[in-house]
Amino acid sequence: MKVAVCGCGVLGSQISWQVALSGFEVNVYEIDEKALGRCKDFHMRYSNLFKTKEPFEKLSYYVSLEGCLKDVDLVIESIPEDLNLKRGFLGKVSNIVSENVIITTNSSTFKPSDLKESIDNPSRFLALHFANPIWEANIAEIMGHSETDMEIFNKVVEFAKNIGMEPIKIYKEQAAYVLNSMLIPWLESAQRLYFNGVADFEDIDKAWIISTKSKIGPFGVIDLVGLRTIYNIVSNRAKESKNKEMFERAKKIKEEFLDKGRLGIETGKGFYKYPNPSYEKYVK
Numbered sequence: 001m002k003v004a005v006c007g008c009g010v011l012g013s014q015i016s017w018q019v020a021l022s023g024f025e026v027n028v029y030e031i032d033e034k035a036l037g038r039c040k041d042f043h044m045r046y047s048n049l050f051k052t053k054e055p056f057e058k059l060s061y062y063v064s065l066e067g068c069l070k071d072v073d074l075v076i077e078s079i080p081e082d083l084n085l086k087r088g089f090l091g092k093v094s095n096i097v098s099e100n101v102i103i104t105t106n107s108s109t110f111k112p113s114d115l116k117e118s119i120d121n122p123s124r125f126l127a128l129h130f131a132n133p134i135w136e137a138n139i140a141e142i143m144g145h146s147e148t149d150m151e152i153f154n155k156v157v158e159f160a161k162n163i164g165m166e167p168i169k170i171y172k173e174q175a176a177y178v179l180n181s182m183l184i185p186w187l188e189s190a191q192r193l194y195f196n197g198v199a200d201f202e203d204i205d206k207a208w209i210i211s212t213k214s215k216i217g218p219f220g221v222i223d224l225v226g227l228r229t230i231y232n233i234v235s236n237r238a239k240e241s242k243n244k245e246m247f248e249r250a251k252k253i254k255e256e257f258l259d260k261g262r263l264g265i266e267t268g269k270g271f272y273k274y275p276n277p278s279y280e281k282y283v284k
């Protein structure tokens with residue numbers, strides 16, 4: 001099976017590396033040369049982390065979508081969390097590949113049914129959703145929409161196993177899947193406490209880590225997810241709900257984090273500084 005990973009940022013770079021590491025041919029697509037350079041930097045980092053260069057033999061890099069999609073059997077879309085961007089992109093993919101190529105999305109907040117209209121033969125379209133980082137949190141949530149072919153669903157479950165993931169099969173379309181149905185309300189509560197000035201983020205994390213015997217609290221998780229994705233989630237919610245507090249929070253995240261390069265673990269600073277974030281001293 002030959003796989004295309006489209007969008008190779010925080011998650012796409014991990015997915016493409018893991019798929020190549022598992023022995024599959026992987027074509028990577030990025031929007032431009034600069035983004036492709038960032039993706040190669042990610043792969044160099046993983047190569048040092050895993051102490052192997054072998055996956056590079058399986059990886060090919062493209063800024064041409066047609067080139068990337070040639071002869072692939074499975075497409076994994078992992079571009080930014082923006083509904084119109086994803087719809088447009090999936091439409092393009094579906095116009096290029098043949099009818100039986102499986103198309104998946106790694107979207108965290110949109111359901112397959114929000115995106116399926118852009119795709120010809122939507123029965124081959126479903127979500128294959130990874131957690132972050134995919135090596136430690138090695139689950140893959142597999143979720144179709146009402147018309148997804150179960151045979152294809154099962155093929156994707158097998159593929160997830162073949163790349164070292166524990167599949168989480170979701171039988172009814174559920175916004176935010178299983179993990180994020182629990183995680184997002186948790187992160188939202190923590191952000192509300194912090195951005196409304198109720199408590200310092202360090203104390204919010206400390207309360208969680210000590211009392212639930214966890215290794216990480218909500219702001220550590222936000223740094224792990226990346227502030228860009230958090231910003232996209234908050235600004236999408238702001239637009240949907242027209243909630244003033246959400247708009248203000250999105251603005252603060254942009255000004256205090258994104259504009260200052262505080263993107264989370266990937267840039268060495270977010271809420272905390274890395275390596276050795278200060279919350280680690282509360283972990284027992």
Ligand code: NAD
Pocket residue numbers: 006007008009010011012029030031035078079080081085089106107108109129130131132224225226228229
């Ligand atoms: P990211 O911003 O780090 O990466 C997105 C990549 O897509 C960038 O490298 C960008 O250059 C590229 N891109 C932008 N527009 C493009 C286009 N039109 N065509 C191709 N590439 C394009 O974002 P991310 O955190 O990797 O998230 C990507 C997807 O994965 C989102 O749908 C997100 O919801 C999902 N996801 C993220 C996480 C996480 O923890 N970050 C976890 C699970 C799922």
